[in-house]
Amino acid sequence: MSTSRVLDFINGFRNSIAYLTSIIITIYVVLGLAAVTLEINTLPGVLDFLDFDQPDTARTLLSTLMAGMISLLVFSFSTVMSVLTQAGSNFSNKLVFGIMTEKRHQQVLGHYLGTILYLLILLLVPTIGDTPDTWRSLAVYLGAAMVINSLAMFVFFIHGTSQSVQINAITQGLLVSTQLSLDKLRKKQASDEYRHRPDGCQPVTGYPVYSRDSGYIQGVNFSALARIARHHEIAIHLGFTFGDFVVKKFPILDIEADAAPGDVLVDRILACLEYVEGESTRDHYVNGLTQLMEVAIKALSPGINDPGTARLCIHQMTELLSQRLTLTPPNMLVDDDGRCLISWHEESFESLMFRVFDPILHYGGQDLSICLSLLKAFKTMSNFAKDDDHRVIQAHTDRVIQHMADHFTAPLEVAFIEARLTRGLHRLHINVRLPERSASS
Known part of the structure; x- marks a missing residue:
């Protein structure tokens, strides 16, 4: 088994x-084995009152x-799965996987199963003599305490x-985890090692490297990959965007080198790729934005019909994209002399805007509150945008306004919309009147 496969298995298990x-569970099993294998006869006599008098008690x-x-165990987890199934049908199945992998849920499951195994070990190993000694009696009382702890949990x-x-x-939760991912991006931007080049860093003589596994690549170990690039005097150009399947x-990548790389070097490079099952919002902020978008369009489906949830998701996306506008994500890592060691693709703000807001407008365009929420989101983001990003926001704003002009034509609706077109602090060019309906409508 190659090093990359071993590391992938370890990361997947963790x-x-x-x-x-x-x-x-291992801790509980060790306690159970200690209770049935150790023979301790030097316990204080004051504990003798804890001994069981009857052999079967x-x-x-x-x-x-x-x-x-x-x-x-059966009752609690059947109840939880019922609740999570309902949540998955109302919001997104991706969220159910994230909830079940939370550490607090893993802890509860571990204590439940560990307690059962501890009690099973005590039952399987018979006591020496007619009645349990003080040490074995204490082990039984400890099992009762474990059950009480499980009830509290x-x-x-x-x-x-x-x-x-x-x-x-x-x-x-999606907002907080995505903000953590943006904070990592902000730290990279502040580092001298990470740079942004508009045209990227194209290889001069590239040797392609092919993936050996399938899955989502959420990131790479930049430190290890940079050491490899320095040691072998090569440049590594990643041909995928983080989060891609x-x-x-x-x-998936090209190696810029004077000679073709050997299998050992390729294995070391592939071992630096971080595969994750599903979409991690802590590792890649785009996943947090897309999951909020998916929750929004699920809430806009006819079976659920919950525009309030969709508006809440739009508000969270506005917060995250406003933070993204203040960043210039790096797309290359350089050495002390400015030589490119690693380069990769970063999704542009224009792509993000279309990716997260176009589906919401498509599925919620018949709801005036959704259209006005999108307009408000664009107004807010315009205060953080630079020239290129400002033009993208302006284009989406014009599209939403034209959409409202085409679909909301009643005089009461027109008056309601026009009263809110220019309201609020923004840097967009918006007329105080709705435009004429387009010919296609």
């Missing part, structure tokens, strides 16, 4: 729901605790899960 769960208690834990688990599927919590045996 990002899965089984990682933290497995660690917690401990096993009966453990059996009851075991049955209760299994019932609790059950209450907080149900409460947290019910809160996590509220639309305000979902959009706020790539298939096997597809050319």
Whole structure:
């Protein structure tokens, strides 16, 4: 197995729901093995009152605790899956995967399964003698304490899960995680190693490298990749945009070098690629924007018909895109002499605007409140935009205004719209009257 495949497996396991769960389960199993294998006869005599007098009392208690834990596990997670299924049908299935992989849910699952395994170990290994000694009795009481801890976690688990599927919590979570991704981008921009070149960094003599796995590439290990480029005096040009889905045996990068790279070098470079199952908003801010857009258009579907949720998503996207306008995302990493080591593609603001707002206008264009929310969003973003980005925002603004002129023609609607066309602080060129209807309408 190659190094890249080993690293991909490790990263995949660490990002899965089984990682933290497995660690917690291991702790419980170790406690259970310690309880049945160790023989400690030097415990203080004051603890003798904890000994079980009857031989079957401990096993009966453990059996009851075991049955209760299994019932609790089945009930809690069947309830959670029902809630998450409803959330997935109302918002987006991508959000369900993100909720289930949260660390707090992994912790609860680990404590539940760990407690069951601990009790099972005590049941499988018989006690020495007619009644359990003090050490084994303490182990039984510890099992009871674990069950009580699981009951307390059950209450907080149900409460947290019910809160996590509220639309305000979902959009706020997407906003926070996407802001963290933008903060990483802001730190790169402030670094001297990262630069932005409008035309990118094109290879002079490029040797293509083909992918060996399929999946979403959310990022790369820039530090490791830069060390490789410096050591071998090469330049690495990534041929994909972060967040893209790539298939096997597809050319994903070019190596600018005097001679063709060997298999060892290619393996080291491919090992720096970070594959993630699904779309990570913490690693790539575009995923947060697109997920907010998907929640918005799902809310605008006839089966749900919730324009309020769509407007909330538009507000969150406005906040994120306003922050994006203040950044110039770097697309190359250079050495101390300014030589290009790594280059990659960054999605332009024009592409982002069309990607996140065009579907909302398409599916929600018949709702006046959605059109006015889009207009308000463009007004807000215009205060942060530079010349090129300002022209993009102006074009989308003109499109929304023309759309309203074509579809809302009643005198009451026209008066309502025109009263709000120029309202608010903005840097857009907007007439105080709606334009004439287009010929196609």
